[in-house]
Amino acid sequence: MPAPSRPVCILGLGLIGGSLLRRLAPEVPAFGYNRSAATVDAAVADGYDASTDLAATLARAAEVDAVVVLATPVTVLGPIVDAVAEHAPACLLTDVVSVKEEAARIVAAHHPGARYVGGHPMAGTAHSGWEATDPALFEDAMWMITTHDDTDADDWLAVAAIARAAGSYVVPAANDAHDRAAAAISHNPHLTAAVTAAVGAGESLLPLRLAAGSFRDGTRVAGTAPELQRAMLEANSIALLNTLSETIDRLVAARDRLRDHGDVAVLVEAGHRARLAYEEIAGGAVMPIVDVRIGDDGWAQELRRQAHQARVWMG
Amino acid sequence: MPAPSRPVCILGLGLIGGSLLRRLAPEVPAFGYNRSAATVDAAVADGYDASTDLAATLARAAEVDAVVVLATPVTVLGPIVDAVAEHAPACLLTDVVSVKEEAARIVAAHHPGARYVGGHPMAGTAHSGWEATDPALFEDAMWMITTHDDTDADDWLAVAAIARAAGSYVVPAANDAHDRAAAAISHNPHLTAAVTAAVGAGESLLPLRLAAGSFRDGTRVAGTAPELQRAMLEANSIALLNTLSETIDRLVAARDRLRDHGDVAVLVEAGHRARLAYEEIAGGAVMPIVDVRIGDDGWAQELRRQAHQARVWMG
CATH class of the missing domain: 1.10.3660.10 (6-phosphogluconate dehydrogenase C-terminal like domain)
Structure with missing residues (x-):
């Protein structure tokens, strides 16, 4: 499995987003945004690349063709997606929100035509905030990635590469099944x-x-x-x-x-x-999805079929 | 808190009874019975005093005025109590069964007039049998002891001494409240x-x-x-x-x-x-029951009142 070939821009540095930044950097070029100066200060003090300036962060994402990860609570996703549509409209988008139909609905409403492949790492604790972040949070976790018949194969691979770089297994699924x-x-x-x-x-x-x-x-x-x-x-x-x-x-x-x-x-x-x-x-042993090449005819359907048998994609 | 002043006879050497035998002996004279020869062999091989002869075990209990602990499943309690009534009718009885009204009903039906003070240690695992026994099972656990207005104070103290010797805190309660x-x-x-x-x-x-x-x-x-x-x-x-x-x-x-x-x-x-x-x-800290002497007027009611405030009896 190759490492992500593009930088990663993470919007929201709470438990999930912050842990992802800490896990990816510095091997994968990764930078992040958070609304709270205290969080950004803490992240910067720990040696990470973070900012409170959403527009500037997204302009930078557009410039380096980063994959943008939406890592805010679902309740504030709309305005964040508005900003992506304005400042980085061509960037590939993913998210780590725990509900996938609602997240997809918000993205479609606020950024029609976005290149978007949803995701959801099954990891977390009862704690939150930068203090709770842990680069090992995603180790051996299951990371669901939206896998529909019309999902773009290259975009899917780019998002899957992030999940794998974080240490997780990829579970391909349709949003409603998830x-x-x-x-x-x-x-x-x-x-x-x-x-x-x-x-x-x-x-x-x-x-x-x-x-x-x-x-x-x-x-x-x-x-x-x-x-x-x-x-x-x-x-x-x-x-x-x-x-x-x-x-x-x-x-x-x-x-x-x-x-x-x-x-x-x-x-x-x-x-x-x-x-x-x-x-x-x-x-038991984690069983890999076998005999399917991403992008071949019917690849998405075959990934979903094997995921229903508890198999995971390992690249 | 003084150690139990009488020997302890344990009927049933599964997880609870076996762990209790291992915890009490040799400081407290303790011996046990189990129906299965394999269990008794394992207990004896580990240095404990155990037998498959129920009548002989109970005759010995009667001779040394042991406190008899019923530690079999509730479903086979009746015949065991029959044997107690026959071979050791004057011995003080307690039990470790997880339902107290049903246990009291069985004891009353099979041994009318028994000296009996029920108990229930809130300890256990998903495993069972002698192999699963652990002398530390009761450490800092809550051990409910039947505390009714007509409970004999000396008998109550004798049963409470076993719970304390096992490392547990005593929670006094009525059977129905338990x-x-x-x-x-x-x-x-x-x-x-x-x-x-x-x-x-x-x-x-x-x-x-x-x-x-x-x-x-x-x-x-x-x-x-x-x-x-x-x-x-x-x-x-x-x-x-x-x-x-x-x-x-x-x-x-x-x-x-x-x-x-x-x-x-x-x-x-x-x-x-x-x-x-x-x-x-x-x-939080375990709060002791205070200002009550067992046997004084209204002692049982006062113990129950304080137990409803989460206090425990420590002797």
Whole structure:
């Protein structure tokens, strides 16, 4: 896998954008923008190339034909894309936003005709800001990259090269499939963690005093800042409504069975099978996508097909 | 806190009973019984005092006035209590079963008039059997001990001394309050982990391939053997029905709100508050129960009152 052949311009130096800047530089020419002077000062003090001047940063990106990475929260993406359209309209764009249909909608609305291939690294912590950045954040992580039938092969390769340079595996997927998957394995778990915590807390402190491992692990993500959780979940509300409804349906069936027959076999066994399937994938060898050359007829479809079998693109 | 003044006889040398034998001996005279010769051989090979002869073990317990600890699964408790009633009827009994009303019902049915003070150490792993035993399992754990208005003070102290000798803090509680709390912070989390896993797995392997920390932690306990989960959850079905119904009600309210207004604020914020309350208790200093002498008028009620404020008894 060759290193990215173009510089990388990162807009937003929070946990994801900042970690990416620290991971890529100096092997890959990379520079960044952040609105906050404190963040930029911290990045510069740590030896990175950063600025609070969005227009100048984008003019520089246009000059060196950088790939521009949108790394701001989805809630402020619109004005950033406006600036890209104004100052670096020909640059290839990608992003690291956790919802892909909404991100694509914003890019299309604010920069029609943009060269844009979306992405989403499945990495993060409950912390945020430059202090939380970590160049190892993406090591062995799964990095979804939008892979549609009309995706430009060279642009796809340029974005995939960034994910690989950051240490991640590339998971090719359609935006809608990504958003459904993210609802199932990331956004819905935030809601089940929240309800587990809320029900567990009860009326006195006795339950929390008795709480041990199952409560600690099962509610961990409920500790994430509510505004960050809301921004992520509410931007994927349609897919989340579906997984939440399935969650409710399965719990109602379990309650009826427990009430009428005294057993929880169906739900517990379904959960156990699913957990074992996850452990097999997470604990097993990472299987590469094989026998496909990016740009050949049907390449995007074939990448997606193999990704549905849990294979990843390694270049 | 004085060490237990009487020997301890442990019936069942699985994860909990075996770990307790390893923790107590040799400072506290302790011996055990297990039905399986392989387990007993392993315990004896490790230098512990164990037997497959239940009648002889109980006769010995009666002779030395040992405290008898019931450490078998709740599903086979009845015949074990029958044997206690036959061979060691005067011995003080306790248990480590995760549901306290059901355990008390079984003891009362099979050994009317038994001297019995129930207990439940909040400790465990997803593993089981002698190989999984660990003398440090109870270190700093919370060990609930049945504390009713008619509980005998000396018997309570004798059982509490075992918990303290094992390295745990004593949480005094009524059986019904314990079972409601266990449903809220242990049994309900098993069901929410199961549903999170089942919904996450979906139809292709793409979601599980993209799964990261929130899914990994939120579904961990779904990996426990289904028969162990069922035995625990189904023995606490009434309390679990209540927490499961509350879980469903909160999720239905969240779904309606998400569908009609596009936000998940109420549930996410309630979950966040509950998680912070848990972190404060779990991460803070352990606060002792103060100003009460076991056996004084109203001692049991006062212990329970302070336990509802998250305080623990340290002797």
